[in-house]
Amino acid sequence: MSRYSRQTILAEIGVEGQAILEKARVLCVGVGGLGSPAAMYLAAAGLGTLGVIDGDVVDATNLQRQVLFTEANIGQSKVQAAAERLRAMNSALDLRVFDQHLDASNALKIFADYDIVLDGTDNFAAKFLINDACVKLGLPMVYGSISQFEGQVSVFWAERGPCYRCLHPAPPKSRIQNCAESGVLGGIAGVIGSMMAMETIKVLLLKAGHVSRLNPLVGRLQIVDLATNEMMNLQVPKRAGCALCRGSREQIVLQDLAPISCQASASKPIRHDELCEALAGEAIKVLDVRELQEWTHGHLAGSFHFALSRLESEELPQLAPETPLIVICQAGVRSKRAEQILRNRGFQDVRNFPAGINGWTGELQAESLQAP
């Protein structure tokens, strides 16, 4: 036990918590940028069983962020290389290796032996599949996603909160860039992967009835932007119309979707002239997310109003997710948050005007609320 004394001394873990971890069975889907730090911290923490599934081979471009691997592993199977490293870290770990890609035909059989599933994948198809299989089996899913300097973490656990489809009802129709195309700096994978290991431990303890102040991200999405060091913690409600976690588990049928990459980060901010064009036309809606009194005091002609404070918990009325949107507030901070919320609700074309009303050089009109 002295090996784990630095964590058993914590009141929230203790000897009892450590015994829970030593019996726990965790499956890590993907041992790339997120799976590497997550699996390493879990192995180091004295986990009982760790399954790793990945059908890829280590290549040189992985080494910049996939810290499980060394140059000597280039060309080798990722899970075999990962297993060797993880066993060296902790010989007591019962390590199970699945040298294959996850798909609708193998997911349930593999997942059934585990208490929790970590999503270290980088595409929507895999995330939907993991979510659907977890909801069907009643398992919590620790979700992570990274792009460029930004990342997201959450816990989807249909029995206690929303599922991934409550946040994203369906995969986006348009193709979104992956890490290879949009780039990523290694450290963000380390941050998000480590947070996923923390969430896994918190959920395992909670699931086993070990109640403490440790509060996993169930129903919350943590967004970390290491370009600006802005952190956001968004509420993710269990969606009333969620076809997956509101229905019966028996009726869930797993499907293999065409791979669509995920991108956690926002799109390019829009310029002043683009905003003027949008206000003058009909094709792009301009949404002002300031509070009502700020809007009444003065706003852009051609914009419509829905305050961020309402957007956190309410759906934007009468707007299809395909609608192109520009979001504006006073100084660009609230609109950035609104952009994230809308993007996470499936709005595919949302852009922020970072200069806000403060940076607007034209006229403002003052009048009562306009309907969208």
Ligand SMILES: [Zn+2]
């Ligand atoms: Zn759901």
